[in-house]
Amino acid sequence: MMATVMYTYRKVSRRMSVGAAILATFLILIEMAVLFAKPTVSFDGSTYYVGQGIAAFAILMGGLFWAITEMFTRAGRGFWTLAARFGFSFVIGAIFGGIIGALVHFGRLVIIPASAGNALAGFLLFAYLFLFGCIITTAAYLHGLNSTGKMKGGKQ
Numbered sequence: 001m002m003a004t005v006m007y008t009y010r011k012v013s014r015r016m017s018v019g020a021a022i023l024a025t026f027l028i029l030i031e032m033a034v035l036f037a038k039p040t041v042s043f044d045g046s047t048y049y050v051g052q053g054i055a056a057f058a059i060l061m062g063g064l065f066w067a068i069t070e071m072f073t074r075a076g077r078g079f080w081t082l083a084a085r086f087g088f089s090f091v092i093g094a095i096f097g098g099i100i101g102a103l104v105h106f107g108r109l110v111i112i113p114a115s116a117g118n119a120l121a122g123f124l125l126f127a128y129l130f131l132f133g134c135i136i137t138t139a140a141y142l143h144g145l146n147s148t149g150k151m152k153g154g155k156q
Contacts, residue, residue: 024140053107061097067139
């Protein structure tokens with residue numbers, strides 16, 4: 001016997017948050033500055049790390065975690081909801097992203113060749129920045145979107 005699922009319609013709030021848009025713009029500018037600055041190299045024994053590679057991945061994962069948090073929460077109202085959601089999710093994502101950035105040597109493989117004039121590595125940096133911009137603007141848009149609980153499914 002098959003269960004019938006009934007859905008009810010709920011209005012979706014499409015309010016854009018000015019604070020989230022300003023925060024997204026600020027983050028894109030920071031990521032741009034990190035990606036296109038002169039690389040700094042630090043040594044740990046026989047391994048060297050590029051600080052921009054670690055920072056770039058930390059900011060990317062922080063933004064991704066912020067977007068996921070905004071996707072699964074109700075529409076934010078006010079400064080404190082934005083600060084709490086962004087702060088908690090960005091810090092957790094930045095920790096994971098920094099570890100990933102150090103392990104995959106993104107700076108050594110992409111940022112150093114791009115700063116040396118490699119055209120394909122430069123294209124990869126622009127593509128990376130475009131991806132980051134898409135993720136962050138989506139997170140800013142989702143902060144004002146109330147899609148949680150729009151469709152409630154249940155048995156009759």
